[in-house]
Amino acid sequence: MTSTLDRPAPGAERTREVGVAIIGSGFAGLGMAIALRRRGETDLVLLERAHDVGGTWRDNAYPGAACDVQSNLYSFSFAPNPDWPRSYSEQPEIQAYLQATADRFDVRRHCVFGAEVTAARWDDAARRWEIETTAGRFRARVLVSAAGALADPVYPDIPGLASFAGTVMHSARWDEGHDLTGERVAVVGTGASAVQIVPAIQPRAGSLAVYQRTPPWIVPRTDHPVSPRVQRLYRWVPGLQRLVRAVLYLVREFLVVGLAKDRRFLRPVGRVARAHLQRQVRDPRLRRALTPDYTIGCKRILISNDYYPAVSAPGVELVTAGIAEVRPHSVVTVDGVERPTDTIVLATGFAVTDLPIARRITGRDGRTLADVWSEGMATNRGSTVAGFPNLFLLVGPNVGVGHTSMVYMIESQVAYVDDALRTMAAEGLAVLETTPEAQEAYRELVARRSRGTVWLAGGCASWYLDRHGHNTTLWPDFTFRFRRLTRRLDRENYVGTPEAAA
Numbered sequence: 158m159t160s161t162l163d164r165p166a167p168g169a170e171r172t173r174e175v176g177v178a179i180i181g182s183g184f185a186g187l188g189m190a191i192a193l194r195r196r197g198e199t200d201l202v203l204l205e206r207a208h209d210v211g212g213t214w215r216d217n218a219y220p221g222a223a224c225d226v227q228s229n230l231y232s233f234s235f236a237p238n239p240d241w242p243r244s245y246s247e248q249p250e251i252q253a254y255l256q257a258t259a260d261r262f263d264v265r266r267h268c269v270f271g272a273e274v275t276a277a278r279w280d281d282a283a284r285r286w287e288i289e290t291t292a293g294r295f296r297a298r299v300l301v302s303a304a305g306a307l308a309d310p311v312y313p314d315i316p317g318l319a320s321f322a323g324t325v326m327h328s329a330r331w332d333e334g335h336d337l338t339g340e341r342v343a344v345v346g347t348g349a350s351a352v353q354i355v356p357a358i359q360p361r362a363g364s365l366a367v368y369q370r371t372p373p374w375i376v377p378r379t380d381h382p383v384s385p386r387v388q389r390l391y392r393w394v395p396g397l398q399r400l401v402r403a404v405l406y407l408v409r410e411f412l413v414v415g416l417a418k419d420r421r422f423l424r425p426v427g428r429v430a431r432a433h434l435q436r437q438v439r440d441p442r443l444r445r446a447l448t449p450d451y452t453i454g455c456k457r458i459l460i461s462n463d464y465y466p467a468v469s470a471p472g473v474e475l476v477t478a479g480i481a482e483v484r485p486h487s488v489v490t491v492d493g494v495e496r497p498t499d500t501i502v503l504a505t506g507f508a509v510t511d512l513p514i515a516r517r518i519t520g521r522d523g524r525t526l527a528d529v530w531s532e533g534m535a536t537n538r539g540s541t542v543a544g545f546p547n548l549f550l551l552v553g554p555n556v557g558v559g560h561t562s563m564v565y566m567i568e569s570q571v572a573y574v575d576d577a578l579r580t581m582a583a584e585g586l587a588v589l590e591t592t593p594e595a596q597e598a599y600r601e602l603v604a605r606r607s608r609g610t611v612w613l614a615g616g617c618a619s620w621y622l623d624r625h626g627h628n629t630t631l632w633p634d635f636t637f638r639f640r641r642l643t644r645r646l647d648r649e650n651y652v653g654t655p656e657a658a659a
């Protein structure tokens with residue numbers, strides 16, 4: 158569905174003036190727009206490169222795509238959905254929820270689809286963001302980047318990949334029209350997407366080779382259908398669904414004790430995972446190959462009941478030798494084995510520590526976010542950056558979580574940004590900018606709390622850490638502490654320039 162603004166050519170030459178420009182229409186962009194709408198603000202635009210809302214849940218339509226957090230928790234607090242069909246929803250239901258929520262809060266009319274932001278520059282004289290998109294130019298007082306941390310697929314640098322004569326698909330760019338029936342399929346990667354894809358395509362594929370670099374820790378998925386009776390109960394007694402949400406939140410939060418405070422508390426989780434593997438994989442050699450050698454939690458803990466049975470199935474091979482090269486009709490591993498292949502599925506993740514949008518946003522002194530972050534990402538509360546006035550980041554550095562719902566973190570940040578915007582209005586500020594000192598203090602706080610966490614000390618390499626080995630992606634503490642930090646704007650850490658001085 159397209160908005161009335163989704164007309165490419167005619168408006169492309171003129172510059173549209175707008176109060177708040179939001180990049181992206183996933184959970185974060187929609188959440189921000191809805192917060193503004195709910196307090197009567199309509200001078201906003203959502204710039205979305207795709208042709209619908211949804212972000213992650215629009216793009217990751219691979220077979221088996223589903224959420225790893227229960228829907229009662231993985232949804233907006235202000236928009237509960239009593240009709241979730243399962244405790245853990247699948248991609249189509251979450252995408253439908255986001256579409257319905259965008260409609261309910263009348264956000265679509267602010268969306269410009271097909272508008273990829275190619276550059277955004279702060280004009281210090283005009284005190285505006287100059288934004289170039291593939292659907293025209295915009296000039297905004299405030300820029301909110303909600304471009305996603307897991308939005309840009311990473312394609313591995315495998316020699317010969319470009320010469321492959323069959324089909325290559327990234328998990329986040331699935332070709333629905335491609336039929337895998339009877340094909341010889343290679344799945345590269347064994348992360349969160351792969352453990353969902355492998356069981357979903359295994360019955361159809363003629364043969365399946367799963368190329369594993371590091372085995373993940375996997376625990377059982379306690380998924381179940383939600384009965385119509387429970388759905389009715391949720392509708393009649395909304396407090397009940399809120400209570401379930403609160404309980405889920407607390408149970409999951411307990412994991413932080415093990416992940417970030419004292420790794421001994423992860424031992425019971427490790428035992429559950431080991432027993433799961435033991436139960437589901439009978440072949441001792443395969444079991445050994447599937448047993449991780451790092452502390453559980455160091456990489457994202459995955460949940461699945463059908464991955465182990467799928468890799469144990471006839472016609473499926475778990476390949477642990479690294480890939481040396483791809484030839485037009487095969488994949489060759491470093492041990493010299495060549496496996497004829499029709500389709501390669503790249504479940505190889507996303508650009509996380511090197512966000513593409515960071516190369517497109519230029520601050521006051523002419524440097525991009527990527528330039529100033531070249532030695533590591535630094536922000537105030539994952540949301541603002543010194544030298545980048547009136548810019549707010551949603552799901553910025555150190556806002557990620559692996560143990561609970563990202564929507565909780567997104568809502569925390571949206572409240573913070575909304576308070577910043579209300580502060581600007583109340584004080585008549587044209588410009589609001591965080592101080593380098595506040596940014597440095599926050600960087601130290603994150604570094605201090607990251608010390609001793611399983612992500613740094615768990616003995617694995619993961620996308621949570623940047624090339625310097627620093628944690629720049631995850632929030633290293635209880636999420637309620639992040640919420641407390643972002644409850645309202647820390648005004649003392651900002652310099653404001655009044656409109657009159659503009």
Ligand SMILES: Cc1cc2nc3c(=O)[nH]c(=O)nc-3n(C[C@H](O)[C@H](O)[C@H](O)COP(=O)(O)OP(=O)(O)OC[C@H]3O[C@@H](n4cnc5c(N)ncnc54)[C@H](O)[C@@H]3O)c2cc1C
Nearest residue numbers: 181183184185206212213224225226273274304305562563
């Ligand atoms: C397969 C998968 C499974 C996941 N499962 C879970 C889970 O179980 N639990 C959990 O908490 N989280 C999960 N996540 C994380 C998930 O990304 C977040 O929960 C959440 O959806 C992020 O929302 P977002 O709005 O920040 O980003 P996104 O949903 O990624 O939205 C970003 C939007 O910005 C747009 N965009 C990007 N760059 C530009 C540009 N230059 N110009 C214009 N538009 C642009 C994109 O097209 C996209 O629509 C999962 C992620 C993936 C990929």
